[in-house]
Amino acid sequence: MRVMEAVNLQEITEGIRQSVKPVSILWQAPDSVAFVARGRPGRSEFHVDPSDEVMLMIKGDMHLHYLTPEGEEKVLLLREGEIMYCPAGTPHSPRFSPDAFVLVLERKRREGEDDRFRWYCANCKAPLYEAVRHVTDYNSDPVSRVYEEFYGSEQARTCRQCGHVTPRPETASPGTR
Template sequence: MSEATVPFPLMQWIADHAEEFVPPVSNRVIWPDSDITFMIIRGPNARNDFHVNPTDEIFYQLRGTIRVDVRDDEGVHQRLVHEGDVMLVPAGTPHAPLRPADTWGLVLEVPRPPDALDRMQWYCPACDHLLHEVTFDLADIETELAAALDRVNADEELRTCERCGTVLPVPGPFELDA
């Protein structure tokens, strides 16, 4: 019988593996060989990007409250996702999941279609100009998002706005304002 057909003690797994979650993204995929990416994410994270997934993402907040900033033609909208809430982020929507300490979430994703690429975008905090964008064929979500964040945060030139000269700060652990 397959291990996947046996009930899984998720909260016990989280407790047993809590120390393995490290910023900037703090994510772990439970079943790497599944057709569905079932990912647990721990706060705090340290992100200053917007992720653009070519497929839908579903956020389910297990513990605590997080903020997901969503970009559209009208600007950036801050969405609070409270414990027990779910949120659909449609394919192609730039979003920034911001997780304070001691929060736990579940994110569900489906495999990317062939030739579908993920994007990460960084914007000027002063004038909202696009500072930098990376496009990639995502193979390992546990390592590739963090690697892209590390590369951009290590390069002040990539974080400097050509329009107004503002430098996007390197983020520290996210804290949700009261």
């Protein structure tokens, strides 16, 4: 058995502040993955994954946008010190500032399970782009990788329905700061 260790969340958030990486992985086990993330400027996509997620705001507030099964967009305000449950398969978009921090608990992906990252047109709401990944290791920071893919391609950001082009965030791409 692996030796059990306590993790100090204050130390983890300080470490992220001083790092270029926006995420710190606490552990990855088959039924339990834990990480702390700071907000990403320009986070706009909806993440759909096969695991339940539990989110606890350690510092600052989050606006968690999500889509109901009928496709209606709702926003949950999750304040510092509050915790919430996001059922598997719910498209969700965690929007919070780079000096705010969330603790996320989920489970490791199983064989054949994919994570989907979907962007919608801000002008007409049409589906814009979807990146699909089989996430085997959170240390690879899959969110940053798909943001590079989306913002790096004008074609991906151009709406086929209305022609609107989603601009790049004013700051560096969400994964790089």
